[in-house]
Amino acid sequence: MPLDMWWFIGAAAVCLAVAAAVLRPGTPTPCAAPGAQSVALLRGGRRAAVVVALVALQQRGVVTTGRHGTLRTDGWAPVAVRDRLQLAVHTSLRRPLGVRMLVSTARVQKALNSLRDECAAAGLLRTNARWRMSRILLCAVPVTITAGLLLTPATATDPPLKLGISAVPVVVAAALWAVPRQTRAARRLLVALREGHPVEERPLRGRPGEQRVLMSVALYGDRALTLHVPHFARDGGLLGGGSRNTGFAVFNSASGSGSTGTDIHGCGGGSGS
Template sequence: MADTGRVRGTPHEIALLAGGPRAAVTVAVVALHLRGAVEAGAPGTVRAVDGEAGRALPPLPAPGSEPGALTGAMRAAYLESAVYHRLAEPSAIRELVRDLDIRWAVAELRVGLAEAGMLRYPLLGSTRAARRRLQVLRKAFPLPASRRDLPDDERLLAVALHGETALRVLVPRFALRAGLTERVSLRHRRLLRHSPRGDAYGSAGHLSCGGGSGGGCGGGGPD
């Protein structure tokens, strides 16, 4: 296995590089689900679960305040917190991506990636280093064949790297009920099975974004 310690970030950051804000928000939703903080609501929606996992999330900084120096893990926690509190009202994934607090949290993820040389100013396109990071990680962490005995952090990394294909393998029922994946015909399943695995989000590793505010672009376990 390749040495990925130097290039590996949080699954939220990796998903943002691979597929943009929706991918990062999807990873946050799955992370919360694996800890029992959210569940599928009405078809195509997700809702928060009142419990210890949700209460353990950090509060978001007050509007206009400076959050100070943040690590990637802290930025990921802010994104999960923003998603969790938005889901006090059941919402679809497309609604989450448009939420102002979630947009702020995604923008903070971008700041960290830009500081690490993964995104270019001013348009925040992915750099050669970012594309190389994704290539190395996809080679080192191919799509798991099964969710059996797979730790939650490896599930999240797989979702970040392999997108919907990983969701169908690792959290199939939750992903379908929550609207993270769509129902596919038997013929479409055959096509997916034989399709090449590369950028699971169909973006060739580029980050497509709608502005600096973080706008919309582009076994075991609770499943």
Template sequence: MSTGTSIRLRPYEVALLRGGPRAAVTVAVVALHLRGDVEAGRPGRLRTSEASSEAAGQAPPPQTSPPSQAPPAPPAPASSPDPASSPAPLPPLAEAVRAALARPAGLPQVRDHADVRAALAELQAGLRAAGLLRAFPPHRTRNARRALDALSAEHPLPTSRKGLPESDALMAVALYGEPALHVLVPRFALRAGLITRAEVAEGKGFHSRSPRGGGTGGTAYSCGGGGGGSD
């Protein structure tokens, strides 16, 4: 994030300004899902993926040879990983969300995890220092609203995920919340509890069941460290 006449906001900051802590955590969850680190578990639950667990674990033990065979040759030295092929390091909020999913959990539990609350507080402090967020009462400043309007004009709601870079997908989720989730990761978002289930009423087309406590598409902002706000 930079300040001054030109304000460049990252998706996590955009989501926090637009929809509060829940929106920012949702962007982190989607970022981890696009990397293959997080998947939907039981309905409404998130968990780390098997591929992510294997990548973080140790290599399988070597197989033993039968007594009649010669001992195997020593393994070749491991080559250094290619920096170009290595995934980019995670931002602090996404790293905190992944740590919070050491055990499967729902989005509210992830948001209330101590590490996630600390990462959110750090983001909020940066936004306040940049003059984009006021603490008392907690709301966006005029500069923040202008920045969000400019980003919305620069990044319209996508109509498809095909060919969309990950950075643009995250920015779309940050700017538009639930409508972007419906376009980009509908099955994952529905199973993970990030969006509400659509129902079909005869003669009325599609509509969504409003969840208790508000949906994920609102614009209200709350400055609480781990709660409040709507996505």
């Protein structure tokens, strides 16, 4: 192999090393237990968090369904909305919107960014800056290797050796790309919450059950929506949508290690109270 090719492989290895370091979660800051919206964000991303906020508002009579799968505010509801995400959702629904458009509004995006940052500070998500940097570095690996293969001279016996050694950084980059945005602490937290909040078998009614409804929707998504708020979920277009955010893998496993005890740190985000 020509010596020049080693420079490209070395550059790719440096990118991999920095990306691996960047993907390591920072030191968590202990804070209050996570609310249902934070749990939904960890499980299914931004859309899931907005759905929980919508259910919280609907349970309090602030939001109802509109025409053609849209949602709108209920003008007769006097309830004050204090939670940041719920307030952003409520103010964005001054005109009827579908869930996809609602998630993309500037107010809701800003509130979701704040919720994400709180979870990142708690060690449950990788920060936005680190996540983007890791993506850039991992994308640079195949580009660097391809440039090396194209720019370095080759002999008749070189190509197989080149391709064999050059494929290693690309394979490692693909493996690091598959690392989810949630940290290991977040995955343990979701498992523990599922064990503590098994899926309900019957709808919950009344104010005392509101928090359980929200946590159930946060943890189980469509399954909980069709159980607790079937008409609102169907008419409002809440069903059938997963997260579109890169890095937020929808968490469906109900099994896993047991107690997560002392090493789980919560994050903010109202649960509808």
